[in-house]
Amino acid sequence: MSVDERGRTVAVVGATGAVGEVLLRVLEERSFPVSELRALASARSEGSTVRFRGQDVPVRLAEPDAFDGVDFVFFAATGSLSKELAPEAARRGAVAIDKSSTWRMEADVPLVVPEVNGAAVEKHRGIVSCPNCTTTPLAMTLEALRRVAEVREAIVTTFQAVSGAGLPGLEELENQQRARQAGEPRPEPRAFAAPIADNVVPLCETFLDNGYSTEEIKLLHETRKILDDPELRVTMTCTRVPVPVGHAASVLVETGRPLSAEEAREAFAAFPGIELIDEPERGRFPTQDMVAGRDEVLVGRVRRDLSSSRLWFWECGDNLRKGAATNAVQIAEELIGRGLR
Numbered sequence: 001m002s003v004d005e006r007g008r009t010v011a012v013v014g015a016t017g018a019v020g021e022v023l024l025r026v027l028e029e030r031s032f033p034v035s036e037l038r039a040l041a042s043a044r045s046e047g048s049t050v051r052f053r054g055q056d057v058p059v060r061l062a063e064p065d066a067f068d069g070v071d072f073v074f075f076a077a078t079g080s081l082s083k084e085l086a087p088e089a090a091r092r093g094a095v096a097i098d099k100s101s102t103w104r105m106e107a108d109v110p111l112v113v114p115e116v117n118g119a120a121v122e123k124h125r126g127i128v129s130c131p132n133c134t135t136t137p138l139a140m141t142l143e144a145l146r147r148v149a150e151v152r153e154a155i156v157t158t159f160q161a162v163s164g165a166g167l168p169g170l171e172e173l174e175n176q177q178r179a180r181q182a183g184e185p186r187p188e189p190r191a192f193a194a195p196i197a198d199n200v201v202p203l204c205e206t207f208l209d210n211g212y213s214t215e216e217i218k219l220l221h222e223t224r225k226i227l228d229d230p231e232l233r234v235t236m237t238c239t240r241v242p243v244p245v246g247h248a249a250s251v252l253v254e255t256g257r258p259l260s261a262e263e264a265r266e267a268f269a270a271f272p273g274i275e276l277i278d279e280p281e282r283g284r285f286p287t288q289d290m291v292a293g294r295d296e297v298l299v300g301r302v303r304r305d306l307s308s309s310r311l312w313f314w315e316c317g318d319n320l321r322k323g324a325a326t327n328a329v330q331i332a333e334e335l336i337g338r339g340l341r
């Protein structure tokens with residue numbers, strides 16, 4: 001999407017957090033036309049600075065007046081703050097692009113992955129929502145397959161990095177690893193449901209009465225909304241693994257007509273934003289370590305199931321970039337490219 005050069009006033013709520021920090025880098029890397037940057041966070045960060053284009057930008061309190069005269073407000077803080085402040089930003093004429101889960105399932109809020117449903121931004125009424133960091137790569141890979149065959153079901157197991165829980169998640173892994181190396185007692189888990197160092201935790205976020213976690217429910221409903229397919233069967237287990245950055249998922253897909261692995265590989269390779277790395281015989285397949293710092297969703301291990309006509313694949317995406325910051329900036333570019341801002 002081409003972006004005109006007219007400068008925009010941009011505010012980042014949560015500029016001191018894991019996603020906010022990457023968002024500033026992505027705005028720089030993509031030469032997003034920023035004429036003024038407002039870095040916003042909580043009272044805890046007032047008086048500190050963030051770096052943007054080689055300058056120290058003072059961090060201000062996120063409050064409604066900070067949105068006066070702003071074109072885009074990226075929300076990368078808490079859901080409750082987005083609930084309170086995104087309508088305030090919209091009321092002042094800005095477009096709020098929200099990374100939290102607060103607005104995703106609202107009927108009049110587009111939930112957008114630009115490569116999949118970029119045109120949905122046309123219907124915005126001041127707020128556009130970004131999907132969960134596991135949903136974005138899944139929506140892209142399923143859409144790639146949908147361009148060659150009907151997709152009926154996806155059975156998904158995720159392996160999610162600790163930075164998916166923000167800076168507190170990263171700190172928890174580091175503190176537990178440090179304590180283990182020093183032979184000290186492992187600090188009690190706070191960000192995760194169980195110790196994360198040297199472990200896999202089969203529960204992301206909050207456990208619900210129906211046996212699923214909130215993360216799993218998001219994956220189901222958001223995927224259906226983005227793909228505009230309320231009948232799509234998505235069943236999932238989301239796990240947390242001791243990896244700093246990068247979410248992976250193992251996906252088993254049922255298609256309307258059986259797809260060969262080669263057809264599926266071609267579909268993945270042809271899709272914008274996906275890179276196929278699928279030469280396991282030469283030791284080449286996507287890993288979380290490989291995807292960290294990249295915007296592409298990496299796909300590999302494409303193969304037919306041995307006991308059905310379904311198809312397996314493995315995908316990796318950087319949760320802070322395509323799973324959050326990059327997708328949010330692409331939404332802003334989509335709005336500019338369509339003359340909506």
Ligand SMILES: NC(=O)c1ccc[n+]([C@@H]2O[C@H](COP(=O)([O-])OP(=O)(O)OC[C@H]3O[C@@H](n4cnc5c(N)ncnc54)[C@H](OP(=O)(O)O)[C@@H]3O)[C@@H](O)[C@H]2O)c1
Nearest residue numbers: 014016017018019041042045076077100133164166167319
């Ligand atoms: N991490 C991911 O992979 C990922 C992916 C997709 C979506 N998200 C979503 O993105 C958002 C940010 O996540 P994160 O991982 O960056 O979290 P984080 O590292 O914990 O950062 C949170 C940010 O929000 C700010 N904040 C918290 N409470 C605030 C308040 N009351 N008023 C103003 N600012 C406040 C913090 O500011 P202070 O420094 O002042 O406390 C900090 O800048 C969340 O909604 C999360 O669900 C995250």
